[in-house]
Amino acid sequence: MLIQPRTLKGFRDYPPALMIPREGLLEKARRTFRSYGFAPIDTPALEYAEILTGKGGDESDKQLYRFKDHGDRDVALRFDLTVPFARFAAENIGQLGTPFKRYAMGPVWRGENTQRGRYREFWQCDFDTIGTTSNASDIEIVLVIHDLMRSLGLERFRIHVNNRMVLNGLLEEIGLAGKTTDALRALDKLAKVGRDGVLAELGEKGVAAEAGNKLLDLAQVQGTNDEILAHLERDFGGNAKTAEGIRRLRELLGVVRTAGIDDARLRLDVAIARGLDYYTGTIYETFLDDLPTIGSVCSGGRYDNLAGLYTKQQLPGVGASLGLDRLIAALEELKMLPNVATPAPVLMVQFQAEYLGRYQAMARTLRAEGIGVEVYPEPKKIGAQLQYAEKRGFRLALIAGAEEFEKGVWKLKNLAAREEKTVAAGEVADAIRPALAGG
RNA sequence: GUGGGUGUAGCUCAGUUGGUUAGAGCGCCAGAUUGUGGAUCUGGAUGUCGGGGGUUCAAGUCCCCUCACUCACCCCA
Structure with a gap:
């Protein structure tokens, strides 16, 4: 009896067509993080359950993959990268010093129901600064999100x-x-259920209609970011917390603008609250203009008390997380993923088997020049090999037989354009480079 | 976790009130074409009808269970 091959709900395999762009995105994200001075760290997938429970709220506790290990320890898979980072920081801050900036990329697990762009195992790319309450760090997170999205090839986002x-x-x-919690959760749904929906939910939670309306009036203030802030300040600037929040937001908007980022990229949105309980200050969410329904692809916020659960030392933090798999699901839906199933751009056609040595020699020469080359493993008809090349998304093919070797040349074929040119053996790499440069 | 929808060839789908050997397009393979892939022609293979059980003389079609996907709720990346 054969075992039926299958994967668990919410868990997926990644074929080359997904894995190649995935690795590309990871590489670009890594470069962006490093360019801001964030240093890489990693933490275990499995933690003592007590480290993870009670940090994200009731809901994330319910979603925890939790079990007893072989030593009867109560353990759980991490549901995000932020909580393990807080644990890590509490343990190591003495050596690390503050402020400390780190990025981490890896899988996290949540046992919730699946949906489009929502999986039980997915990768997050986190970047955080801890050890400072300075608003400069909050502001920098916006800059990173912005540059990150741009580096990933996205222009239409907010x-x-x-x-x-x-x-x-x-x-x-x-x-x-x-x-607070009930009110924020209800308010968070404003975009989805509308004003009446929020009022109804608030009513169920025992909030009087008058207070609910007041809350909604504020959350729905229209205008530019600056106008909204001015409005809030006029009505509630007397409250110390609100005043401080407004001050930070105003500074954030100003600095981001001065730093050269288009105002239209940033949207002050009083209605977003985020469900995770540990956020205390600035909150970020990033939506794709062309696919807002898939949800935020990069979210985060300031959490000034999180590490306080593990250490008496004050360790405030601020950061955000790119939802890699959700982003890829979105790109796939928007047809922004290249249909490429090969990581090497050049296919060496095995035209005549007796020249295999020459083919491999040229392939090695090109690889040494940083050009990826795959040598076709069988001396099949050239047409069949070219078809294989096009289907896999190779950009160029190299062809040579007795005739070419006699003259000391190679035929370089541009698969998409179906154009072929003859190149001297010593100039193959130079001929390939510009052909690959054009996107 | 709760509720709705979907599940037929590699892909997109058709399949009438249950009724013989389950179809189409695209794709795929072979040949026409033993130094060159987007066209054409000829020929070919395609499927435990998601899985299991039941009703029936008869189930892709009806019923139950289960799995997966999907939408909404919840929550979130």
Whole structure:
């Protein structure tokens, strides 16, 4: 009896067509993080359950993959990279010193129901700064998100920002301080369920219609980012928390603008709150203009108390996380993924088997020049080999037989253009480079 | 986790009120074409109808269970 080959719900295989762009995105993300001075770290997939529970709220506890290991230890798979980082920081901050900036990329697991762009195993690319409450770090996160998205080839996106202090202050002022979580969760759905929907949910949670309306009025203030801030300040600037939140947001907008980023990229959105309980200040979400329904592809915020669960030392932090698999799902849907199943751009046609040695010699020469070359393994008909090359997404093919070797030349074929030119043996690499440069 | 939808060839799908050997397009393979792939022609292979069980003389079609995908809720990357 054969075992049926299959994967678990929410867990996936990654064929070359997914893995090649995936590795490309990871490489670009890595370069961006490093360019800002974030240093790489990694932490285990498995942690003591007590490290992870109670950090993201009830919901993330429910979603935890949790079990007893062979030593009867209560363990769980990480559901994000931020909580393990807080544990790591608490353990090692003495050696690391502050401020400390790190990036980490790896899989996380959440046992929730699947949906488009939503899996039970997915990769996050996290970047965080800990050890400082300086708003400069909050602002830098916006710059990183922006440059990250651009480096990944995305132009049409918008970074939504908010600050929990603004919301917390507002809630205090309208008498909802005790219902912060309920109120924020309801408010978070504004874009989805509309004003009446939010009011209804607030009503269920015991919030009076008057307070609910007040909250919504504020969350729905229209205008430019600056106008919204001015409006909030006028009405609630007297509250210390709100005032501080506004100050930070205003500085953020100003610095980002001065740093040369288009205002239209940033959207002050008082309605976003984020479900994770550990956020305390600035909040970020990033949406694709062409596919907003897939959700935020890069989110995060400031968490000033997270590491406090593991150490008495004050370790505030701020950061965000790129949802790699969700982003790839979006790119796939937007047909922005190249249909390439080969990581090497050049196919060496095995035209006449007796010249295999010469083919391999040329392939090695090119590889030494940094050009990826695959030598076709069988001396099949040239047409068949070219067809293989096109199907896999090779850019160029090299062809040579007795005639060419006699003259000391190679035929270099551009697969897409179906154009062929003859190149002297010593100039093959030079001829290939410009042909590959054009995207 | 809750509720709705879907699941037929590699892909996109058709398949009438249950009724013989389950179809189309595209793709794939071989040949026409033993130094060159987008065309044409000829020939060819395609499937446990997601899986299991049941009703029936008879199930792709009806019922139950299960798995996966998908949408909504919830939550989130």
